[in-house]
Amino acid sequence: MKKFLILQLRSETEAADDEFQAFLDKGGLMPEAVHRIRLDQQDLPGTLDLRDFAGVIVGGGPGCVSDPEDTKDPVEKRIETEIMGLMPEICDRDMPFLGCCYGIGILGHHLSPGIVSKENYSEPVGAVDCWLTEAGRADPLLEGVPDSFRAFVGHKEAVQDLPPGTTRLVASDPAPYQMLRHGKNVYATQFHPEADVAGFETRIRIYKHKGYFPPEAADALIAEVRQQDVRFPEVILRNFVARYGG
Numbered sequence: 744m745k746k747f748l749i750l751q752l753r754s755e756t757e758a759a760d761d762e763f764q765a766f767l768d769k770g771g772l773m774p775e776a777v778h779r780i781r782l783d784q785q786d787l788p789g790t791l792d793l794r795d796f797a798g799v800i801v802g803g804g805p806g807c808v809s810d811p812e813d814t815k816d817p818v819e820k821r822i823e824t825e826i827m828g829l830m831p832e833i834c835d836r837d838m839p840f841l842g843c844c845y846g847i848g849i850l851g852h853h854l855s856p857g858i859v860s861k862e863n864y865s866e867p868v869g870a871v872d873c874w875l876t877e878a879g880r881a882d883p884l885l886e887g888v889p890d891s892f893r894a895f896v897g898h899k900e901a902v903q904d905l906p907p908g909t910t911r912l913v914a915s916d917p918a919p920y921q922m923l924r925h926g927k928n929v930y931a932t933q934f935h936p937e938a939d940v941a942g943f944e945t946r947i948r949i950y951k952h953k954g955y956f957p958p959e960a961a962d963a964l965i966a967e968v969r970q971q972d973v974r975f976p977e978v979i980l981r982n983f984v985a986r987y988g989g
Contacts, residue, residue: 752804754783765937769977803844842931854906868897879912892975894934
């Protein structure tokens with residue numbers, strides 16, 4: 744059976760390990776069923792063949808594809824270049840792909856450079872109400888997800904319009920493009936399908952100096968997060984693994 748390729752961007756080991764464990768737990772995956780690459784620690788192998796994998800899952804991170812090139816952290820810039828280098832093959836082959844958070848920026852930028860920006864639809868850190876579009880209600884990755892559900896968000900940039908060749912599956916008031924599908928098998932979410940209350944609390948603590956919110960607001964945000972009922976986004980991960988994992 745082919746493994747899933749999990750690509751991670753987070754340079755903070757605690758955050759990266761927590762995200763990775765969430766992908767396993769929420770997706771119903773055993774460690775031996777995945778090939779994990781932390782791109783902050785290693786380059787993509789030159790011998791990497793996407794045909795060897797059942798699908799690709801890309802995690803989140805503090806980088807922004809819309810930042811000017813000369814302001815990007817060198818490691819984040821390298822990571823972005825390497826992931827962007829995979830997108831032509833992924834989209835051309837319509838390969839199973841699930842981009843979480845940062846992944847929607849990568850997909851949008853690949854399909855339409857400039858469509859991802861900080862102009863509109865940035866989101867405060869916390870939970871928001873999301874809802875399925877008509878296409879979303881019919882999509883197999885959203886089977887078992889109610890028409891309206893809560894999801895954790897917190898982003899500086901967002902897709903500004905529907906990229907060519909994509910279908911909008913999920914929307915919210917703060918950001919109208921919360922989940923997209925390109926072709927039949929390429930998916931990306933703005934919200935975090937892997938994040939539960941404990942995981943999001945960890946990220947608030949780790950990223951409180953990354954410009955998402957005033958550092959002194961961290962404790963109040965954690966208290967707010969602890970009151971949230973966020974349990975349906977993980978269904979998307981479980982459905983992705985079930986659909987493409989054989």
